[in-house]
Structure formats: structure tokens, C-alpha cells
Amino acid sequence: MKKTVIYYFSGTGNTWWVATRLAEALQPHHHQVSIHSIETLMLEDVSAELSDIDHVVLGFPVYGSTAPRPMLDFIHTFPAANGRQTITIFATQALASGDTALMISRMLAQKGYLVQQARHFRMMNNLHLPRFKFYPPKNDYRSERLLARTLPRVVDLAREIATGKKHITGNNPLGHLLGGLQRRHIDALIIKASAEFRVDQKRCILCGKCLRICPTGNIRRAQEQLHFAKDCVLCLRCYSHCPTAAILLGEGSADVHKYPRYKGPGPGFNVDVLIK
Ligand SMILES: Cc1cc2nc3c(=O)[nH]c(=O)nc-3n(C[C@H](O)[C@H](O)[C@H](O)COP(=O)(O)O)c2cc1C
Ligand code: SF4
Ligand code: SF4
Missing domain, CATH: 3.30.70.20 (Alpha-Beta Plaits)
Structure with a gap:
């Protein structure tokens, strides 16, 4: 029985949804899974739990081709790998994430984790403000339809984690270009919009x-x-x-x-x- 832990940050629920579906989909593959919102954790709890874990999953929503600040702060204090622990990074997105999961996975690789999966999941848009009015959120059957399309991809991720398959998305010139362009502006945009x-x-x-x-x-x-x-x-x-x-x-x-x-x-x- 392999031990997997899923740590996620979710602003409005999409990443929580993928994380909980992934936890369910890993059970038939004989993974013992624990799942936590990083908002509920103390660093000591993370260190204690990680010492006994085979595979780590980190999930978050993409914000301008990077992770939200709570997840970046969490990663900065994240303990180094203990032996040969593998890791999956997934990001949920509305449209495009460039090379987000790959970029974040490199931070964990520097801490000694073996990157197995870096994946993006299309979910509903949660960003609809006068400044970004082109893509309204859907709270109706369209969001159910999108969830039904995303679920099999989450089930695939569980299978690939279980079989040890490597799967990295966004590692191409377009992914890096889009990611780099978006990351350049996101901090200023968040400060301006939140004011x-x-x-x-x-x-x-x-x-x-x-x-x-x-x-x-x-x-x-x-x-x-x-x-x-x-x-x-x-x-x-x-x-x-x-x-x-x-x-x-x-x-x-x-x-x-x-x-x-x-x-x-x-x-x-x-x-x-x-x-x-
Ligand atoms: C500040 C902010 C920036 C975002 N930037 C992007 C982006 O660059 N690309 C994208 O596809 N979606 C972007 N989104 C949409 C979210 O990533 C997407 O809806 C995500 O699934 C929300 O997850 P959550 O419900 O777990 O917070 C952004 C949302 C916010 C709030
Ligand atoms: S703005 Fe007022 S009504 Fe809305 S959640 Fe906050 S306290 Fe409640
Ligand atoms: S104040 Fe900012 S960080 Fe707090 S719930 Fe609202 S959008 Fe999120």
C-alpha cells in the first residue's frame, strides 16, 4: 500500500474538486490518501506527515501562469524530500496555464522531490470583473458539462500516478512564452485590482x-x-x-x-x- 498526501489551495472550489476526485480515484489503486487544504495546516504537521509518505501531490489554481501566494509561501517552507519521494503538481485553469505546473515542479525538484507529473485541468472561470469581462463564469449546466469532461482526465492522472508514468505538460516554446508573459504582469495586476x-x-x-x-x-x-x-x-x-x-x-x-x-x-x- 503506497501512501500519498494531497495538499491544495483553492480560492473558489475548483482545485478542491479536482483534489477530492483525485483522492477518490487513487483508492482503487491501493494508495492510502490523506488530503488537506493548506489553510488548515501548521508546518510541524506537514513535516511529521511527510516523513512517512511515498508520493506528494500539490494542487492550486493558476493565477497568471503561476501559483497563488499562499501556495508559493507554502512551497517555500515545504520540507526537503526524505529519500526518493515522488511528486505531482497540478493546476486548475480557466483557459490557459502555459508552463505553470512545470515551473512550480522545478521548485520542488530543487528540494529533492522526483517530479512525476505536472498537469493542468480545465475548470470553470472564476475571474469576471469589469477589467476582465470577456469570459463570464457559468453557474449552470455548462459547468456540469465541463466537470464531466474533466473527471476522466483526473481518473487518468490517478492511474498514471499509480503506474509511475511520467507526464509533464507545458514544456514547449508556446508554453514557456505564454507562461513568461503572464507571470511578468500578475503581481502588479493583483495589487491594482485588489485595491x-x-x-x-x-x-x-x-x-x-x-x-x-x-x-x-x-x-x-x-x-x-x-x-x-x-x-x-x-x-x-x-x-x-x-x-x-x-x-x-x-x-x-x-x-x-x-x-x-x-x-x-x-x-x-x-x-x-x-x-x-
Ligand atoms: C487572480 C486570478 C488569475 C487567474 N489567472 C488565470 C490564468 O492566467 N489562466 C487561466 O486559465 N485561468 C486563470 N484564472 C482562473 C482560475 O485559475 C480558474 O478559474 C481556477 O480553476 C480557479 O480555481 P479555484 O476555484 O480552486 O480557486 C485566474 C483566476 C484568478 C482569480
Ligand atoms: S460583505 Fe457583509 S454581507 Fe457580505 S459576507 Fe461580508 S459581512 Fe456578510
Ligand atoms: S479579500 Fe482577497 S484574499 Fe480575502 S477572500 Fe477576498 S479576494 Fe480572497
């Missing part, structure tokens, strides 16, 4: 949900008002899951018909699974 968060005081019912679910503790409450600090990673969790759509990102975003919020993979998705 535009506003709360519509008329809509906000002060339920506290956004404070509870923000992965970086970026939202504070003072004198019956919410304030955004400067630690936003633009995961869009608060924007997508405020029950009254009171969180705005640019003027047009007050109109939820024009700017629908992404509600996560499949009907009935509960954002609380991401912080458990």
Missing part, C-alpha cells in the same frame, strides 16, 4: 462570512464597517460568496446579472469545505 474592493453598505448585512472565509485575514470589521487591508491575493472567495453580493470590485460589478459571481463546482457547493 479596488469596496463594500456596498446598503447591501451588507454584517453577517461576517467574508471575514471568516478570507484565506489571508484581509477583511476587518470596525465600527460596523468592513475594511480591506493590503494582504489580498485576489482569490475572489469573498466576492463570489457574499450572500448579498455586497462586495464590489469596480463600478459595474454591482450588477450581478452583468457580473455573475462564480458559485463553485456543481450545485450546492459549500465554500466552508475550503477552510475545514
Whole structure:
């Protein structure tokens, strides 16, 4: 019985969905799998668990052909490999990831992990703001259809992990070009866009949900008002899951018909699974 651990960061649920499906798909291959959101972990827990693990999986959403800051921070403190541990990196994407998984896998290779898989999975878009209005998120049958197309690819990944097959995507001139171009701009874009968060005081019912679910503790409450600090990673969790759509990102975003919020993979998705 091989021991596999899956660590993931998911802003709005897509990466959580792939990670949980992968865990299920590995069971028939006699992998004993544990799965954790990195938001719930302490470094000591990771070090203790890793000492006994054969295969590690890291999953995250692609943000401008790199990983979100919480995952990059996690990787920087990630313990070095213990012996011949293998690793899979997967990224979820809306359209294109260039060489994201490969680029991140190299960071883990430097820590001694043997890179077995670097993969991208197409999932629903969660980024729909006045600045990026060309590709609205889908919360209907179209997202179910896409999940049905992605699932067999996740099952394939499980089989390839089990058989030890190597599979690296994005290692071609176009992948490197797209990845390099996107990475050059993403940090500035996140800083600029996240400075535009506003709360519509008329809509906000002060339920506290956004404070509870923000992965970086970026939202504070003072004198019956919410304030955004400067630690936003633009995961869009608060924007997508405020029950009254009171969180705005640019003027047009007050109109939820024009700017629908992404509600996560499949009907009935509960954002609380991401912080458990
Ligand atoms: C800040 C930001 C940047 C993104 N950049 C890209 C990108 O470069 N390429 C892409 O295909 N999707 C991009 N997306 C879309 C997400 O990667 C995609 O919807 C992902 O599956 C979301 O996963 P999650 O629900 O686990 O957060 C971006 C989303 C955000 C919020
Ligand atoms: S989730 Fe929405 S309604 Fe609740 S406190 Fe935050 S902004 Fe206000
Ligand atoms: S403020 Fe909102 S978008 Fe920014 S990190 Fe927190 S939940 Fe994510």
C-alpha cells in the first residue's frame, strides 16, 4: 500500500474538486490518501506527515501562469524530500496555464522531490470583473458539462500516478512564452485590482462570512464597517460568496446579472469545505 498526501489551495472550489476526485480515484489503486487544504495546516504537521509518505501531490489554481501566494509561501517552507519521494503538481485553469505546473515542479525538484507529473485541468472561470469581462463564469449546466469532461482526465492522472508514468505538460516554446508573459504582469495586476474592493453598505448585512472565509485575514470589521487591508491575493472567495453580493470590485460589478459571481463546482457547493 503506497501512501500519498494531497495538499491544495483553492480560492473558489475548483482545485478542491479536482483534489477530492483525485483522492477518490487513487483508492482503487491501493494508495492510502490523506488530503488537506493548506489553510488548515501548521508546518510541524506537514513535516511529521511527510516523513512517512511515498508520493506528494500539490494542487492550486493558476493565477497568471503561476501559483497563488499562499501556495508559493507554502512551497517555500515545504520540507526537503526524505529519500526518493515522488511528486505531482497540478493546476486548475480557466483557459490557459502555459508552463505553470512545470515551473512550480522545478521548485520542488530543487528540494529533492522526483517530479512525476505536472498537469493542468480545465475548470470553470472564476475571474469576471469589469477589467476582465470577456469570459463570464457559468453557474449552470455548462459547468456540469465541463466537470464531466474533466473527471476522466483526473481518473487518468490517478492511474498514471499509480503506474509511475511520467507526464509533464507545458514544456514547449508556446508554453514557456505564454507562461513568461503572464507571470511578468500578475503581481502588479493583483495589487491594482485588489485595491479596488469596496463594500456596498446598503447591501451588507454584517453577517461576517467574508471575514471568516478570507484565506489571508484581509477583511476587518470596525465600527460596523468592513475594511480591506493590503494582504489580498485576489482569490475572489469573498466576492463570489457574499450572500448579498455586497462586495464590489469596480463600478459595474454591482450588477450581478452583468457580473455573475462564480458559485463553485456543481450545485450546492459549500465554500466552508475550503477552510475545514
Ligand atoms: C487572480 C486570478 C488569475 C487567474 N489567472 C488565470 C490564468 O492566467 N489562466 C487561466 O486559465 N485561468 C486563470 N484564472 C482562473 C482560475 O485559475 C480558474 O478559474 C481556477 O480553476 C480557479 O480555481 P479555484 O476555484 O480552486 O480557486 C485566474 C483566476 C484568478 C482569480
Ligand atoms: S459576507 Fe457580505 S454581507 Fe456578510 S459581512 Fe461580508 S460583505 Fe457583509
Ligand atoms: S479579500 Fe477576498 S479576494 Fe482577497 S484574499 Fe480575502 S477572500 Fe480572497
